[in-house]
Amino acid sequence: MQKWVGVDVPDFKVDSKPADHMGPFIMNAEGVGRLFAPLALLADGPFPEHYEPVESPIDNPLHPKQTHNPVAKRFTSADDKYGSPKDGYNIVCTTYRLTEHYHYWTKNNPMNVQLVPEPFVEIPAELANDMGIRGGETVKVSSARGHYVAKAMVTKRIKPMTIDGKKVYQIGLPIHWGYRGIAEDENKTAKTLANSLSPAVIDPNAFTPEFKGFLVKLERV
Amino acid sequence: MSDHADQILPHGRVLRYAFAERANHWIAAFSYIYLLLTGLAFWSPWLFWIAVALGGGQISRMLHPWAGLFFFYAVLRMYGYWAPQMRTTEVDKQWWNSLRHYVRNEDEQMPPAGRYNAGQKALFWSFFYAAIVLLLTGVVLWFPEWIPWNLRWLRYLSVLLHPVAALFTIANFLIHIYMSVFAERGAFGSVIRGDVSLEFAKRYHPGWYEEIVGKPAPRK
Amino acid sequence: MSQATLRIQKISGHAGSIPGEGAQRQSAVAKLIDTTTCIGCKACEVACVEWNDMPFSPTEFNNTYQTMPETRWNYWNLILFSEREKEDGSLMWLMRKNQCMHCAEPGCLEACPSDGAIVQYTNGIVDFQQDKCIGCGYCITGCPFNIPKFNKETKRVYKCTLCVDRVGEGLEPACIKSCPTGCLHFGSKDDMRVLAEQRAEQLRTHFNFPDAGVYDPPGVGGTGVIYVLHDAKQPDLYGGLPKDPRIPLSVRLWKGPLKWLGNLAMVGGVIGLFVHYLRFGPKERNVELKEPHEGAEP
Numbered sequence: 196m197q198k199w200v201g202v203d204v205p206d207f208k209v210d211s212k213p214a215d216h217m218g219p220f221i222m223n224a225e226g227v228g229r230l231f232a233p234l235a236l237l238a239d240g241p242f243p244e245h246y247e248p249v250e251s252p253i254d255n256p257l258h259p260k261q262t263h264n265p266v267a268k269r270f271t272s273a274d275d276k277y278g279s280p281k282d283g284y285n286i287v288c289t290t291y292r293l294t295e296h297y298h299y300w301t302k303n304n305p306m307n308v309q310l311v312p313e314p315f316v317e318i319p320a321e322l323a324n325d326m327g328i329r330g331g332e333t334v335k336v337s338s339a340r341g342h343y344v345a346k347a348m349v350t351k352r353i354k355p356m357t358i359d360g361k362k363v364y365q366i367g368l369p370i371h372w373g374y375r376g377i378a379e380d381e382n383k384t385a386k387t388l389a390n391s392l393s394p395a396v397i398d399p400n401a402f403t404p405e406f407k408g409f410l411v412k413l414e415r416v
Numbered sequence: 417m418s419d420h421a422d423q424i425l426p427h428g429r430v431l432r433y434a435f436a437e438r439a440n441h442w443i444a445a446f447s448y449i450y451l452l453l454t455g456l457a458f459w460s461p462w463l464f465w466i467a468v469a470l471g472g473g474q475i476s477r478m479l480h481p482w483a484g485l486f487f488f489y490a491v492l493r494m495y496g497y498w499a500p501q502m503r504t505t506e507v508d509k510q511w512w513n514s515l516r517h518y519v520r521n522e523d524e525q526m527p528p529a530g531r532y533n534a535g536q537k538a539l540f541w542s543f544f545y546a547a548i549v550l551l552l553t554g555v556v557l558w559f560p561e562w563i564p565w566n567l568r569w570l571r572y573l574s575v576l577l578h579p580v581a582a583l584f585t586i587a588n589f590l591i592h593i594y595m596s597v598f599a600e601r602g603a604f605g606s607v608i609r610g611d612v613s614l615e616f617a618k619r620y621h622p623g624w625y626e627e628i629v630g631k632p633a634p635r636k
Numbered sequence: 637m638s639q640a641t642l643r644i645q646k647i648s649g650h651a652g653s654i655p656g657e658g659a660q661r662q663s664a665v666a667k668l669i670d671t672t673t674c675i676g677c678k679a680c681e682v683a684c685v686e687w688n689d690m691p692f693s694p695t696e697f698n699n700t701y702q703t704m705p706e707t708r709w710n711y712w713n714l715i716l717f718s719e720r721e722k723e724d725g726s727l728m729w730l731m732r733k734n735q736c737m738h739c740a741e742p743g744c745l746e747a748c749p750s751d752g753a754i755v756q757y758t759n760g761i762v763d764f765q766q767d768k769c770i771g772c773g774y775c776i777t778g779c780p781f782n783i784p785k786f787n788k789e790t791k792r793v794y795k796c797t798l799c800v801d802r803v804g805e806g807l808e809p810a811c812i813k814s815c816p817t818g819c820l821h822f823g824s825k826d827d828m829r830v831l832a833e834q835r836a837e838q839l840r841t842h843f844n845f846p847d848a849g850v851y852d853p854p855g856v857g858g859t860g861v862i863y864v865l866h867d868a869k870q871p872d873l874y875g876g877l878p879k880d881p882r883i884p885l886s887v888r889l890w891k892g893p894l895k896w897l898g899n900l901a902m903v904g905g906v907i908g909l910f911v912h913y914l915r916f917g918p919k920e921r922n923v924e925l926k927e928p929h930e931g932a933e934p
Contacts, residue, residue, distance in 0.1 A: 294675075294676075294677045294678065295678055305692045306682060306685065306686075306692065309685075309692050309693070309694075309695050309703065310678055310681065310682070310695075310703050311701075311703075312694070312695045312696055312697060313696065313697040315697055330698075330699030331697065331698065331699050346697050347699075348697075348699055348700070349699060350719065351719050351721060351727055352719060352727060352729060354727075457749075458749040458772070459749070459895075459898070460651075460895070460899070461649045461650050461651040461749070461751060462651040464649055464651070464749065464750065464751050467770075473750050473751075473768070473770035474769075474770050474771060474791065476770070477770040477771055477772050478771075478791075519912070519916070520916060521916050521917070521918075521919050523919060557772070557773070560772075560773030560774075560776050560777060560786070561773055561776065561785075561786035561788070565706070565782045568777070568782075568884075571776070571777040572777065572884050572885070572886040572887070573886065575747070575774065575777050575886055575887060575890055576886035576887075576889055576890050576894070579890060579894060579898065580894065583898045583901060583902070586902055586905075587901065587905060590902075590905045590906060590909060591909075594909045594912075594913075598913055598918060599913075599918050599919050600918070600919050600920075601918055601919070601920050619919075619920070620919075
């Protein structure tokens with residue numbers, strides 16, 4: 196017998212097929228639930244929809260023919276290039292912040308620098324094994340737009356993902372280092388910026404850039 | 417100065433220790449006294465005031481290992497001077513059997529000891545090996561911050577063996593001082609001016625007397 | 637001055653009795669560290685450095701979020717990070733705040749030969765008095781937790797003071813004040829034990845941590861810093877927390893039986909030799925001098 200399942204306990208006939216239009220939402224005339232969306236507010240609306248980031252290892256599972264957001268703002272300078280798995284960019288990359296640093300000014304503060312002195316790239320242990328990378332070794336992360344050089348942090352905390360049947364690795368970069376700073380001025384870092392990797396693609400509603408998911412390739416230096 | 421051509425000197429005396437040996441002995445002696453005093457201060461809270469009196473706890477801790485190096489150097493020189501004469505002989509076995517007589521000062525009942533009697537040989541080796549243990553454990557205790565956590569057994573061993581070896585040297589020291597200052601008259605002079613009387617040699621080291629003079633010592 | 641001396645119950649390298657011993661109503665304090673709610677934010681590390689005005693020292697990347705491999709003379713509080721893979725394949729990122737445990741029976745104090753260099757206050761805090769420290773490092777050997785750290789320039793040892801200067805004024809330690817998740821608690825040892833046991837029970841009953849428990853090792857008489865661990869049966873997973881810490885055997889032998897034997901032997905030896913001299917005198921007393929020469933010695 197097929198039945199309605201979920202967290203709630205249904206208060207209607209639990210094996211009523213959808214085609215039977217049982218109408219459980221008894222307070223609505225049409226008997227079905229309603230979704231509201233302000234018509235003018237979402238540039239890619241009316242309803243929110245899943246789109247893959249502009250660089251993705253897969254096609255959109257919901258509708259492969261429209262993988263990306265059609266109204267995401269893309270800049271058109273010569274640097275605004277995009278990569279894909281067939282160009283060799285087969286590792287997902289994300290950027291994030293650390294507790295020990297704040298944006299780009301704590302790299303100038305001795306206490307913060309003492310806590311985390313150097314930039315690093317967090318790499319899953321399995322990927323590091325495959326590529327023969329050991330923790331502490333210098334690696335180079337490249338995207339279609341730029342490159343980033345830092346030491347590898349090999350960790351079991353990041354596990355490989357299976358996305359649409361494919362094994363996909365993810366690596367992560369803290370953002371907090373740049374051209375100047377305590378470590379930079381002592382030439383202890385490569386002075387590369389995390390956001391030279393990420394794409395300048397802007398969410399059409401919130402205008403936030405797509406810094407959190409893009410494709411890169413990884414190599415030892 | 418371990419050659420057996422011990423010089424006969426005027427007025428019935430013979431040279432037992434040359435200048436180099438005597439000087440070396442006093443390097444050992446003074447450094448040992450400093451080690452003993454500061455060591456006892458570290459050993460017991462009741463005696464910690466000794467370190468305070470000798471320049472303070474920090475200074476004593478700082479100088480104790482250096483004095484130890486001086487002491488060990490002197491002990492090594494002594495090994496060079498005397499070790500060949502400190503080998504065990506047949507006479508030594510008999511000497512230990514007659515220990516009761518020795519303690520009771522019945523020296524005429526003792527078998528004829530050579531340049532060194534069995535007790536002195538035992539003291540020599542005891543000091544020598546204890547000094548090695550003290551040096552090795554002492555180096556660990558000198559730089560404890562250089563021994564990492566995973567080698568801490570070295571520190572555990574040293575912290576116990578160092579005082580144990582030190583106690584051995586203290587036992588030796590007490591006997592040595594007693595014998596050389598109080599019990600055997602003439603012995604102290606041997607390490608200051610170097611010479612002893614032929615009577616002294618005859619009485620306490622008949623074997624050595626025979627080597628010097630060429631004929632056996634008359635038995636009393 | 638008398639107020640200060642009465643608040644000390646144990647003194648290292650001290651002969652005789654201690655004026656503050658048993659002279660105060662016991663009110664041991666304790667720091668409770670709940671490792672199950674620690675997020676490894678290091679606010680406590682920063683608070684300790686800032687409160688104690690400690691100079692910065694260089695650190696380097698070592699494939700971990702951990703600030704440095706161990707505490708230093710100028711870094712008394714350190715979060716130790718370790719990744720634990722469980723049998724079911726899941727991963728736990730364990731974080732333990734590491735600092736002096738303020739043992740009730742401190743190995744450092746036991747081993748220290750210098751009078752007054754290490755004291756234990758009546759509230760249980762163990763404090764180094766660097767002006768009396770002689771820099772021998774015996775405390776490093778006495779400690780089962782690898783805490784005291786030596787400074788090569790000053791030749792003294794340093795460690796967490798449990799903010800005795802703050803506690804003395806009725807404030808909580810700086811680390812406790814800074815913790816954003818509330819995983820650090822401070823109060824009387826009894827209260828902290830109750831709190832810890834409650835939390836451990838909650839973990840066992842509701843959070844599927846059947847081995848959760850409180851770490852308060854009896855081998856050192858209990859500690860002024862106690863932990864709630866997800867897995868109290870394997871404390872070594874938490875950055876090498878020793879399972880059954882005790883003062884090392886060689887230190888206990890040295891300060892116990894060897895002290896007695898040694899003192900007995902030394903005093904006995906001196907007395908024995910003196911008695912021997914009284915009884916037997918020097919060796920040549922019975923000898924009649926033959927052919928005495930002028931200036932010759934017997």
